[in-house]
């Protein structure tokens with residue numbers, strides 16, 4: 001299944017919710033009055049796109065409606081997809097695009113870090129890259145085993161220590177091994193932690209700093225967020241960004257959520273690019289992110305003239 005079909009299927013619930021709200025708004029007629037603009041902003045906020053992004057989108061559409069003398073709400077909605085796509089922060093190609101890199105994956109418990117690292121290792125290995133995995137999630141024994149399964153499946157090496165070991169030292173060992181083996185992609189899984197726990201966040205900051213100091217490869221810190229958590233994902237992202245100065249996002253579980261708009265809220269507010277999205281548990285359910293296709297899947301092609 002192609003990117004669009006997969007993401008379109010995944011975001012069906014988000015799209016249905018958005019369409020329902022839009023139809024209520026359009027029932028009163030297609031006039032471009034204050035009620036329409038306020039209603040559009042509210043509908044975008046209800047789609048979990050976030051207040052800041054919704055406000056920017058509506059402001060830009062209003063501006064275009066005036067400049068291009070758009071006749072009605074339908075003409076505005078024709079431009080909505082492009083406007084949403086342009087609201088995502090762009091970039092991040094250097095992280096997983098093929099250049100040598102060391103990437104740390106962080107996030108709260110259960111967002112899909114280990115699964116994502118596993119899928120990425122297979123993808124990179126299949127593309128002919130020399131990959132080393134580091135399992136610094138020494139808190140959860142099952143995480144080490146889970147990543148070991150992926151490492152075997154992908155035929156890549158993995159470095160870890162026993163459960164309870166210092167995660168910073170696992171990172172140290174991983175980088176050492178990567179240098180000895182001349183690896184060009186180092187992927188490090190870290191233990192999930194609540195963004196509200198100051199101690200755990202400080203411990204993670206220490207791990208990230210060790211890697212930043214020690215690695216000769218460029219180091220990137222990527223937050224993995226679970227789309228089903230909705231607005232809480234934004235709060236998580238703010239805290240992780242404050243502590244760790246993130247470089248990018250991976251948004252997982254976009255299959256079957258009515259809260260897919262959170263991807264835009266976080267990318268826009270924190271000015272972080274989305275470098276991959278997860279649309280299922282299977283091996284090929286981690287996809288490159290395409291802002292235009294995502295926008296189309298999130299709100300649909302809006303030909304409501306026939307609605």
Ligand SMILES: Nc1nc2c(ncn2[C@@H]2O[C@H](COP(=O)(O)OP(=O)(O)OP(=O)(O)O)[C@@H](O)[C@H]2O)c(=O)[nH]1
Pocket residue numbers: 107108109110111112113114115116137140143190191192193252253254255277278279280281285
């Ligand atoms: N539906 C769906 N499930 C996913 C996706 N990504 C990961 N999962 C599932 O989410 C669950 C948690 O994934 P893990 O990779 O163990 O999460 P984690 O972040 O490493 O967890 P901790 O180490 O406890 O923080 C697993 O059952 C995964 O199969 C996705 O894109 N869609």
